[in-house]
Amino acid sequence: MKSILVLIVCWNLVQGDDSGCLSQGGTCQEDVLQCSGHYVSGLCTGSATRRCCLHGGTGSSGTGSCHNVQIVSRSAWGATAPKSVSNLHLPVNLVFIHHTETPACHDPASCKSRVQNIQHYHISTNGWADIGYSFLVAEDGAIYEGRGWDRVGAHTEGYNQRGIAFSFIGSYSGSKPPAAALTAVKNMIQCGISLGKVASGYHLYGHRDVNPTSCPGDALYHEIQTWPHYSHTKP
Structure with a gap:
């Protein structure tokens, strides 16, 4: 007994x-x-x-209050297992916006293939442990999990330990992403705050604000400068 x-x-x-x-x-x-x-x-x-x-696969699983965002998990898009990655110290207070400078994608089949190709390039050509971005954003508004909320990425040199990055799949120098994609990122940031992954007083930057690059493209860069929390002061 x-x-x-x-x-x-x-x-x-x-x-x-x-x-x-x-x-x-x-x-x-x-x-x-x-x-x-x-x-x-x-x-x-x-x-x-x-x-x-x-x-739960491609729904809002694992995202807590991310009920208004469609997240495609790593397993759902066929990610290769990372070689080694470190954990972020959460919540982060920096959010970076990128674009992939690849053709855009608009549906699950083409987007899964595109994200797989990006991961392969990052691992095989760049020599990184995994796909560099925290999340990738398709033009239909679906969010593809990269390194996710918790892992240090390889997206913004000098700031990977301090922030996360959303990269829009496509090239956005001449035109900005569709409204569905822009709204999805805004919702994800708010979700990150509710989950304790992103500080409520976070600072938002374009990649070009901290590294010598044209990323995330002129049109997208001008768009994010209108968003709350965009910062004109370098972190």
Whole structure:
């Protein structure tokens, strides 16, 4: 009887400790394992690599209040496993906007292929551990998970440890992305704040604001200068 009681107590302790994940229908597991949805930190006990896998594929899984954004998880677009990546110190207070300077994409099939090609280029040609961006944005408004909220990216030299990056899939020097894509990024930033991934007083920048580049293209750059939190002061 005593051993049974001990087991019950231990089970209850685990349930309570992991309740933040379990209450959302997730599973606490080591994040080297494949997650059918999206990993979220801070909901599981144990090491920093034991995280909550919230299931659901291409919907709002793992995004908490990101109910108004369609997120395509790494597993859904066929990502290659990263070689090695470090965890960000959250919440970040810098958000960077990029464009990929590739052809745009407008539907799941072409966008998955495009994101796969970008990851391959970043790993094979640039020698990076993974795709560089935190998230990539399709013209139909779908958000493709890159390194995600929690991992240090390779997007903005000198600032990767301090911020996340959204990269619009396409080239936006002559025209800005469609409204669906612009709205999706605005919603994602607000979602990041609600999840504790982005500081409420974050500063927004274009890539060219901190590195010698034309990114994210003139039209997109002028657009983001009208957004709340855009900063004219270099971080």
